[in-house]
Amino acid sequence: MNIDFALILVVLSAVSGLVWLLDALFFAAGRKKAAELEGGEEYREPAVVEYSKSFFPVLFIILLIRSFLVEPFTIPSSSMVPSLLIGDFILVNKFSYGLRLPVANTKVLEVGEPERGDVVVFRKPRDEGVNYVKRLIGLPGDTVTYQNKQIWINGQPMALQPVGRYVGQGSNAESTGAALLMENLDGVEHQLLQMGLRRSPEGTWSVPEGHYFVMGDNRDNSEDSRVWGMVPEGNLVGKAFFVWMHWDWKLSGFVSWSRIGTKVG
Numbered sequence: 001m002n003i004d005f006a007l008i009l010v011v012l013s014a015v016s017g018l019v020w021l022l023d024a025l026f027f028a029a030g031r032k033k034a035a036e037l038e039g040g041e042e043y044r045e046p047a048v049v050e051y052s053k054s055f056f057p058v059l060f061i062i063l064l065i066r067s068f069l070v071e072p073f074t075i076p077s078s079s080m081v082p083s084l085l086i087g088d089f090i091l092v093n094k095f096s097y098g099l100r101l102p103v104a105n106t107k108v109l110e111v112g113e114p115e116r117g118d119v120v121v122f123r124k125p126r127d128e129g130v131n132y133v134k135r136l137i138g139l140p141g142d143t144v145t146y147q148n149k150q151i152w153i154n155g156q157p158m159a160l161q162p163v164g165r166y167v168g169q170g171s172n173a174e175s176t177g178a179a180l181l182m183e184n185l186d187g188v189e190h191q192l193l194q195m196g197l198r199r200s201p202e203g204t205w206s207v208p209e210g211h212y213f214v215m216g217d218n219r220d221n222s223e224d225s226r227v228w229g230m231v232p233e234g235n236l237v238g239k240a241f242f243v244w245m246h247w248d249w250k251l252s253g254f255v256s257w258s259r260i261g262t263k264v265g
Contacts, residue, residue, distance in 0.1 A: 004129075006102040009063040016059060019052035067102040068094055071238065073121055073131060078175055079216035079223065080133055082191050083119065083264065084240070086171040087248035087256070090133070090264060092121045096239035105234060114139070114212060114236065116153075117188025119264050121237040122214070125228055133240060134224050137185065138205070138213030145204040146226060149194050149219065151183070159184040166193055170250035175218060190265065195220035201227060212236075240264040 023045075031045075045053075075088040084090065094100075096118075099109040114120060114136055124130045137151060138144040145152040150160060163180040178193040198220040207213050211230035216222025225231065246259035 004103070006063075006067065009059060009066065010103055013056065013059045013063050016052040016056040019048060020056055023049045023052075063102065066094075068099055070094060072244070073133065073240075075133065078172060078221055079218050080119070080135070081168065081172055081175045081193055081218045081221075082166055082180065083135070083217045084133065084243075085168075085246065085248075085259065087246050087251075088243050088259060088262075089245035089247065090240045091242040091244055092238040092240050094238045097233075097236050107234075114233075114239075115188075117185040117190065117265075119240040120212075120214065120231075121240055122231050123235040123237065125231060125235060128235065131237060132214075132224075134214035134216050134222070135185075135190070136212055137215050137225075138207040140207055140209045140211060142207045142213065143204065144207065144213045146200075146202050146215075148202075149200075151185075151215075153186070158186075163191065170248040170256075172248075173250075175221070178218075178220075188265075190217065192217040192219055193221075205230075 027049075028045075070091045071094055073090050073092055075084045075086055075090065078086055095111050097114055098107045098111045100107050116136060116139055118136045119133060120136050121131055121133045124132045138153065143154055151158040161182040161184075163182055166175055166178045166180045168174065168176045175193055175195075178195050181192055181194060182189055183192050195218075200220045200222070203226065205213060205225065207230060210233045212233070213225045214231055215224045215226065241264050243259050243262040243264060246256040247254055248256060
């Protein structure tokens, strides 16, 4: 079951704020006057008002931060290894691609545009209750080809440089032995994995206006635009930029301190 935390925050903020407002407008003055008539000792506020006054500022601030500034996500799969690992807790910049209203996701202010090579979080097409994280490969108007484990964009090959073999730990050990390469996406360099003889979908795709083509960095172990198509612009959540925690129950000690503070890119 997918839980819409944005909707929950909006509802809780609205209810607590409304209770506080209605009490201040219609009931607080009457309680104060009654207390004065009975000796000047103010009546205790009803519990629902006390709770609303206490929680509304906190809920509203969390809603603003989560909706317009940053939002935390966790990495549950190996599709972005080696850039992001299973167990990473990442922060996503919510205003990189424009400010959007919570729940409705309507853009209210243009701030920036997605760029090739960005690590983006988005709502999966045709299953928008699920958030995915992938690397942005194709921009609107691009023609993307994936053939023989190499990307071509508008007829130009994206350079690949062998680095060695990947060695993973804990939950990420399943990718150990994969070829580790450095890819250059029009000047954006990042590492990726190739799984030897394992094959993944190949083909050529045209990216329509208002859409983006994304792929995982674990190229032969990623369900992405090669499988379910383009990501509409309205499905973008934000740009991943920071690993603030790494918690992997398969590791001794669980927390990998070396991952904390890692820049995503």
